[in-house]
Every structure is written in structure tokens, then in C-alpha cells.
Amino acid sequence: MQHMKLLFVILCLFASATLFGQNSQKITADTIGKSIDSSSVVVHKDARLDLLVKMQAAINEATTREGRRTDKGFRLLIISTNSREEAIAAKTKVYSNFPELKAYLWHQSPYYKVKAGNFKDRKDAESYQRKLNPYFSKGVFIMKDVIEVKPGKENETED
Numbered sequence: 001m002q003h004m005k006l007l008f009v010i011l012c013l014f015a016s017a018t019l020f021g022q023n024s025q026k027i028t029a030d031t032i033g034k035s036i037d038s039s040s041v042v043v044h045k046d047a048r049l050d051l052l053v054k055m056q057a058a059i060n061e062a063t064t065r066e067g068r069r070t071d072k073g074f075r076l077l078i079i080s081t082n083s084r085e086e087a088i089a090a091k092t093k094v095y096s097n098f099p100e101l102k103a104y105l106w107h108q109s110p111y112y113k114v115k116a117g118n119f120k121d122r123k124d125a126e127s128y129q130r131k132l133n134p135y136f137s138k139g140v141f142i143m144k145d146v147i148e149v150k151p152g153k154e155n156e157t158e159d
Helices: 002-020 048-066 084-097 122-135
Strands: 069-081 103-108 111-119 141-149
Touching: 069 084, 069 122, 084 103, 084 111, 084 122, 111 122, 111 141, 122 141
Parallel strands: none
Antiparallel strands: 069 111, 069 141, 103 111
16 A cells, blocks of 8 residues: 555656646757747748738738728718618618719718718819709708729719
8 A cells, every 4th residue: 555655656746747847849950059048939930921911912002002092072961860761761862863972871879971972172062062952951061071082083073
């Protein structure tokens, strides 16, 4: 029985020594002769990751150039209401009667706002304001806003 206890204690000491011995370092050809800091972390990454990052950056740049850009300009505020259905109906009315205008539905709690157009010049916004006023009894208002501008079409007033 004494031998079993002694064997069990020795086995436990051996097991605990191996558990604490996990702080070993891998020796490679380029680490021979160099001191290794045990608190540092070495990251081995695949070189293809850099290639993927460069490819994604090129895609993002091309998409941004060909996609949307923003600038200061004007939009028409069509409606500001608590009713989502009323806002959707106003947006639909803009699309039905003025398909060339892009309409935007914003929710700024508790209001739903419908804005239309991407006008660089106030004169162009005023022209559309006069055309839209008969369709909306509460009136259409011109507001300064950040507008979408398509590349190569900075001089045009509408998408």
C-alpha cells in the first residue's frame, strides 16, 4: 500500500512537471544562434493574404470611382410625417409622376421624411419645386443636403 502511494505521488509530480513544461519554443533554421524572447508572438501568414488585400483594395477603388460620389447640393423635401404609409404613398407619387427624380425615404424618429432629387444648383431645384407643388398640398421645400453625383456628370443636375 505504501508503494502505491509513493508511486501515485511520483506520477502526480511527473504529470505536473510536464504540464508546466509547455513553454517550449520551436527552433528553426533562422532562430539558431539568436536569442528568443519568450514574451513575443511570432505570426506566420500566407503570402497570398497580401495579394487578396491588394486585390480587394483595387476593387473598392474601382467601385467607388464608378459608383456613387457625394457633394453639397439641394434636395426637395416632399413630406415629413408620422405615418409610414403616407410617406410611402408620397414616394410612390414622386416616382409615378417624375421617374427621372430619385426619391429617398428617411426615418428620423418619430418622423418619416421623403426627399427627392440630386440638384447641384438651387435654380434647378426651384424648377422642380414648382412642378411638384400641385401634387402635394402641404408644399414642397428646398433644403441643402449631401447629394449623389455620378462621376463624369458633375455638371448635370440630376442622375
